[in-house]
Amino acid sequence: MSVLIFIELDNGSVKKTSLEAVAYGAEVARLTGTTATVLALGKADAAELERIGNFGATKVLHAADEKLSHENSLAYADVLAQAVEKENSKIIIISKSGLGDAVAARASAKLKAGIVSGVTDLPVINGGFSVKRSIYTGKAFSVVEIKSDIKILVVKKNAIEATEGSGTATVETFTPVLRDSDFLASVGQIEKASSELSLTEADIIVSGGRGMKGPENWQPLLDFAKSLGAATGCSKPVSDLDWRPHHEHIGQTGIKVAPNLYIACGISGAIQHLAGVNGSKYIVVINKDPEAPFFKAADYGIVGDIFEVLPKLTKAVQDLK
Amino acid sequence: MLCLHTIYVFLYIRHNKFILKKIITNDWCITFKFEIILLTEFKGYTSATSCHTMKILVCITNVPDTTAKITFTDNDTKLNKAGVQYIIGPYDDYALARAVELKEQLGGSVTVLHVGEADADPQIRKALAIGADDAIRVNTDPVDSYYTAVQIAHIASENKYDLILMGRESIDFNSGVVHGLVGEMLGIPSYSPVMKLEINGTTATIAREIDGGKETLTASLPLVLGCQEPISEWKIPNMRGIMTARTKPLVVAEPVSVEEMTTPEKFSLPAPKGACKMIPASEAETLIKLLRTEAKVL
Structure with a gap:
């Protein structure tokens, strides 16, 4: 009856958003008087799997088959359904991402499980089972009751404060049946900027807009981001103009982010951009135009020339260390 | 056995859309069987x-x-x-x-x-x-x-x-x-x-x-x-x-009927944002201090 948490691994390490999902799942287990089990697929560092115990799970099912090391939502959903059966789980927790949604969706159809994606809070369990989710790209929330026997919750970043405690999880080898039909697609080229911090995982994001005036002016922003250990993003016009790669585009039709700190440089704050960042805990806006609508959504603001302000900020961060 | 029989019936009638639609919209029981089929026959x-x-x-x-x-x-x-x-x-x-x-x-x-x-x-x-x-x-x-x-x-x-x-x-x-x-x-x-x-x-x-x-x-x-x-x-x-x-x-x-999985209960809007704290550009480094001591995000 344990709560089952599907986690994502990146080159053997557990993704930070997945650790949050573990903490969330452990809390749901506590609320429902059961335990939390984690499903880990593919290559994983032993120490990383044991560390999961620190976030409240008591068991890790590890399917180590090399075929599962490559991201494959078809196979992952298949294995997840088998783990659900083995554990007799009624609640499945997955952190929200492209992969998370795909695995959750296919598992939902396999298990006839009600699915709610974009969950922002712990469930309310009193007779029924209700969850709060983000809708209209962060412009509103909806409370939804899940009525099916098996329930799948796709949880947004920051739905719970994940603090690392100390605990022990027993790691158990899991050998699911892998179906050939899940491995028919042939994977070609993978272009991944491995040195860059992923936007969806980052705690701090520094983002640039048209106010940066051209791709050649990005260095001060990159320096500032580097000093903070931040990921870098951009607005839609910037990616449309090819000043920055498309995978940096944050907004309604780009990546939605929810860092602890979002710093917008030279972004006016069109509603479509705000939709991509409204999950952030703190927003800082730096813009030369005091009328920029982004200031209305910000916690801290500086009106001034970006190219004068950014080096000052970089230096201030370096002085902290 | 009952299940297999149902699949056979479904396959047979699938080529006749009128019969299919009638069964699906009017008969809950058959609809339920249709869902079983959905996850097997559609494969x-x-x-x-x-x-x-x-x-x-x-x-x-x-x-x-x-x-x-x-x-x-x-x-x-x-x-x-x-x-x-x-x-x-x-x-x-x-x-x-x-x-x-x-x-x-x-x-x-x-x-x-x-x-x-x-x-x-x-x-x-x-x-x-x-x-x-x-x-x-x-x-x-x-x-x-x-x-x-x-x-x-x-x-x-x-x-x-x-x-x-x-x-x-x-x-x-x-x-x-x-x-x-x-x-x-x-x-x-x-x-x-x-x-x-x-x-x-x-x-x-x-x-x-x-x-x-x-x-x-x-x-x-x-x-x-x-x-x-x-x-x-x-x-x-x-x-x-x-x-x-x-x-x-x-x-x-017309839609086919589906078992109820989730029910929306209530919508809400996010809490309004507090005022933005403005920092003069000449004292930009103050921002970093505030982010550390006040917001506690650095």
């Missing part, structure tokens, strides 16, 4: 590009414009539609544009499908004006992604499309799960978010976004794909398209 979903021309289904959502101000009525149980402009979901619009390009390139047909009520008809007509050949609207107010996916899978299983395209997510509920659900219900692969799509015979070459990069895949049709830019550029209907769209077929189908 045989194949398309036949080798002997037919390519058939593409594009599923579109009807959603408030990206700039719409969201408020609720009826004790926070309904969206306040007053003054809200509706559009084809921006991601669905990319899927539609690519489908029309593929049709121009390879021949075949593009069908638009919408699961929703009649207020979406102007958006469906717009999709026809952009270049789809015909449209189907499943006349219902969908309750959740699962419900919508069953309707799409049902239409797809009747018409055997080679490609089922839709946006990576709808911009009203942002779930991004319908393509995966439909793929699993039909027993065929689903991929999302797809940024590039080329078709060669019965093979699709796809570039999709992965965390921090992209990946190229080759897979055989039939496929379900969730699309996003830059798979294509949005198309604006021309006058000829708008004229011909008026007479293109828009079939209204």
